[in-house]
Amino acid sequence: MLSTLLSAVAFGVVLASIIAIAAMGFTIQFGLTNVLNLSYGGVMTIGGYVAYLAVAHGISAWYGLVLGAAAGAVATLVIGHGLLRRFAARGTKVFEMMMVTLGLGLVIDYTLQAISHNNISQFTVLQSAPLHLGPVTLTPTQVIITAVGLAIFIGLEALLRLTRIGKALRAMASDPSLARACGIKTSRIVVFTWLLSGALCGLAGVVYIINAQSIGYTTGELFLPLVIAAAILGGAGSPSGAILAALLMGIVTQVFSAYGNASYSTAAGFGILVIVLLTRPSAVLSKGENEELALS
Amino acid sequence: MKAARLKTAAIVGAAAMALGACGSSGTATNGGGSGGSGGAALTVAGVIAITGASDFEGQNQAGGILPAIYAINQAGGVLGHKLVYKGVDTRADPADALPAVQQMLATTHNLVMVAGPGSNSAPTIVPVLNAAKVPMTAVAGESAFDRTTDQYFWRLFPPDAANGVAMALWAKQKGYTRVAVVFGTDTGSQGDKPGVVAGLKALNIPVVSDINLTPDQPTYLSSVHRLMAAHPQVIMTESDAATAGTFFGELKQLGGLVPIIGTEATFTAPWITAVKGALGSSFQQAFTSLITAPSSKTAAVTAFEQAVTADKSQVPKPWQSYLNNPFSITYWDGMVAVALAMNAAHSTKPTVFNKYIPQVTNPGPGKVVVYTYAQGVKELKAGKQIQYYGASGLIDFNQYHNSFGNQEAVGSNGSSQPVKLGTVTAKQIEAVPVTGVQ
Numbered sequence: 001m002l003s004t005l006l007s008a009v010a011f012g013v014v015l016a017s018i019i020a021i022a023a024m025g026f027t028i029q030f031g032l033t034n035v036l037n038l039s040y041g042g043v044m045t046i047g048g049y050v051a052y053l054a055v056a057h058g059i060s061a062w063y064g065l066v067l068g069a070a071a072g073a074v075a076t077l078v079i080g081h082g083l084l085r086r087f088a089a090r091g092t093k094v095f096e097m098m099m100v101t102l103g104l105g106l107v108i109d110y111t112l113q114a115i116s117h118n119n120i121s122q123f124t125v126l127q128s129a130p131l132h133l134g135p136v137t138l139t140p141t142q143v144i145i146t147a148v149g150l151a152i153f154i155g156l157e158a159l160l161r162l163t164r165i166g167k168a169l170r171a172m173a174s175d176p177s178l179a180r181a182c183g184i185k186t187s188r189i190v191v192f193t194w195l196l197s198g199a200l201c202g203l204a205g206v207v208y209i210i211n212a213q214s215i216g217y218t219t220g221e222l223f224l225p226l227v228i229a230a231a232i233l234g235g236a237g238s239p240s241g242a243i244l245a246a247l248l249m250g251i252v253t254q255v256f257s258a259y260g261n262a263s264y265s266t267a268a269g270f271g272i273l274v275i276v277l278l279t280r281p282s283a284v285l286s287k288g289e290n291e292e293l294a295l296s
Numbered sequence: 297m298k299a300a301r302l303k304t305a306a307i308v309g310a311a312a313m314a315l316g317a318c319g320s321s322g323t324a325t326n327g328g329g330s331g332g333s334g335g336a337a338l339t340v341a342g343v344i345a346i347t348g349a350s351d352f353e354g355q356n357q358a359g360g361i362l363p364a365i366y367a368i369n370q371a372g373g374v375l376g377h378k379l380v381y382k383g384v385d386t387r388a389d390p391a392d393a394l395p396a397v398q399q400m401l402a403t404t405h406n407l408v409m410v411a412g413p414g415s416n417s418a419p420t421i422v423p424v425l426n427a428a429k430v431p432m433t434a435v436a437g438e439s440a441f442d443r444t445t446d447q448y449f450w451r452l453f454p455p456d457a458a459n460g461v462a463m464a465l466w467a468k469q470k471g472y473t474r475v476a477v478v479f480g481t482d483t484g485s486q487g488d489k490p491g492v493v494a495g496l497k498a499l500n501i502p503v504v505s506d507i508n509l510t511p512d513q514p515t516y517l518s519s520v521h522r523l524m525a526a527h528p529q530v531i532m533t534e535s536d537a538a539t540a541g542t543f544f545g546e547l548k549q550l551g552g553l554v555p556i557i558g559t560e561a562t563f564t565a566p567w568i569t570a571v572k573g574a575l576g577s578s579f580q581q582a583f584t585s586l587i588t589a590p591s592s593k594t595a596a597v598t599a600f601e602q603a604v605t606a607d608k609s610q611v612p613k614p615w616q617s618y619l620n621n622p623f624s625i626t627y628w629d630g631m632v633a634v635a636l637a638m639n640a641a642h643s644t645k646p647t648v649f650n651k652y653i654p655q656v657t658n659p660g661p662g663k664v665v666v667y668t669y670a671q672g673v674k675e676l677k678a679g680k681q682i683q684y685y686g687a688s689g690l691i692d693f694n695q696y697h698n699s700f701g702n703q704e705a706v707g708s709n710g711s712s713q714p715v716k717l718g719t720v721t722a723k724q725i726e727a728v729p730v731t732g733v734q
Contacts, residue, residue, distance in 0.1 A: 019514075120537050
């Protein structure tokens with residue numbers, strides 16, 4: 001019984017690591033720009049496909065991680081700085097911008113569908129014998145995924161708290177007008193945020209397909225609800241909140257799978273989101289009343 | 297605070313609606329064959345999932361129906377009419393399927409037959425097509441159609457329970473006494489599950505673990521752990537390809553891989569590719585599937601293979617995968633049988649030729665056995681009664697318009713080429729007293 005619980009918690013941590021990498025990227029971008037970017041799932045899939053192609057051409061999976069992150073960064077910069085900024089300049093509001101990103105996400109999905117001919121491609125890398133950690137059995141890949149998630153969280157927190165650009169990013173997320181008045185070059189911060197968010201998005205796509213061992217054109221789209229849920233649950237702009245929310249959702253999902261009907265496990269994870277939204281809305285809406293887009 | 301709460305609810309609600317909208321779309325059409333000389337072209341509609349997660353259903357159909365239309369048109373068409381194919385996309389969702397079919401019925405001229413529908417939309421669509429008096433060759437295993445009274449419904453495919461009972465019989469033959477069932481929560485997989493469970497129950501084989509998998513999750517580790525804790529000797533399964541790849545990949549990595557017996561739906565190129573990729577060299581040893589027994593190499597099989605090869609530029613890639621695809625072969629046989637029925641009835645009106653379908657397929661005294669459309673037309677013109685023996689084997693519709701034969705246990709050498717392991721006969725299946733399957 002205890003063994004099952006410990007295993008479920010460990011598996012929840014693995015799942016949380018995958019969710020958290022994506023959610024941290026999503027929440028930083030959402031916290032700063034106020035754009036609920038629904039093309040994020042599509043960019044995740046792009047990152048995954050780039051890594052898949054890299055590995056298929058004999059490149060190491062580790063470089064695949066880097067290339068996937070780079071592809072995500074470039075794609076997100078094109079979307080955010082190249083397209084969304086123009087919409088914002090024309091007075092597009094929060095909800096309208098969300099619909100624009102939804103459309104962009106569909107464009108990405110259906111383009112990938114056409115290119116991939118609807119096929120599901122296998123991505124089997126970093127396979128080796130399982131590790132027995134007391135009553136818990138994990139694969140080295142899963143341990144690596146968890147370590148990557150933790151390393152990104154630590155790096156991101158350090159970036160935000162210890163560097164000038166991180167402090168500027170936090171200042172702008174808190175009050176863009178005041179940040180601008182203080183001499184912060186906000187347009188550069190926005191570009192940096194798109195790049196950072198995109199890199200994490202692409203990286204999350206690669207980590208996802210390493211664990212799932214396959215990729216299709218809907219991979220990121222199907223994962224996006226979990227990412228958005230964790231980002232909202234954790235509070236906009238808060239990597240630590242995102243990782244805690246991801247842990248909560250991951251562990252609840254896996255414990256539910258272990259003890260209940262696995263087909264309801266994902267619903268149970270989202271149930272947490274609903275309960276928190278109903279009981280403590282202030283805890284999940286750290287952005288307060290700021291409804292302006294901040295894209296320049 | 298209230299404003300903040302409303303804003304949050306609005307964003308989440310809008311996001312949920314927007315994401316939900318991603319999963320549905322309208323219809324699609326797809327050309328195949330060509331209208332030609334003689335009378336106006338007759339339309340064969342393929343009511344099936346062409347896009348979406350179940351798009352393989354449309355590929356399986358195209359792999360059989362398009363070559364059939366090609367072969368029939370090459371043989372001069374039906375009573376001077378060429379056949380054309382029109383794809384109607386159900387996206388495996390009744391909510392998409394119903395308006396698409398209604399639009400098809402309202403706008404399609406000379407509709408003579410529907411190929412499909414598949415499992416997901418059949419309960420919704422079959423009554424509509426039956427009311428419209430359109431013959432359909434359904435590939436839907438739901439047991440609700442085992443004793444249907446819908447006169448325009450024809451099924452050349454085993455009901456789900458038959459496949460499930462065959463899987464249970466095969467497990468018993470192999471001496472397995474502890475079985476785990478692992479099924480996706482998608483409609484197609486859940487539709488096949490009761491037959492498997494009922495078959496195991498009828499043969500007194502205990503189910504030690506019953507796991508449902510929500511499709512396309514990034515991990516199924518807890519479910520894998522739960523399955524391993526039950527120590528099954530064999531897993532009976534069906535799910536979509538991506539889900540199966542993830543689940544069995546994690547099962548193998550954690551050291552819990554045991555033999556796998558898949559339903560007929562698992563013996564498709566996407567599923568085999570996904571699970572083979574996840575299991576590597578263990579795949580061939582671990583995997584068995586129970587499929588409708590392919591016919592011995594008759595002239596019907598040769599005709600099917602030749603037509604697929606000749607029409608390979610029209611079917612989805614890879615065209616070779618349809619040569620042994622039980623779904624494609626079933627669609628081929630359905631099309632040929634309906635076309636022969638039109639010839640036998642001297643009519644392209646569904647209300648006239650529908651009752652001729654069993655007359656040109658079922659065995660009977662004095663009937664000439666034919667294996668191809670051209671051969672059948674020739675014998676009919678000579679005034680003979682015919683029995684079309686299909687590429688899938690004997691076709692013998694019962695009073696409920698169902699026809700199915702033996703099941704075959706097959707392995708895979710990594711491609712979609714089946715490697716025969718044994719046979720479970722239709723008589724063995726019928727002898728198992730299955731109860732509780734809706």
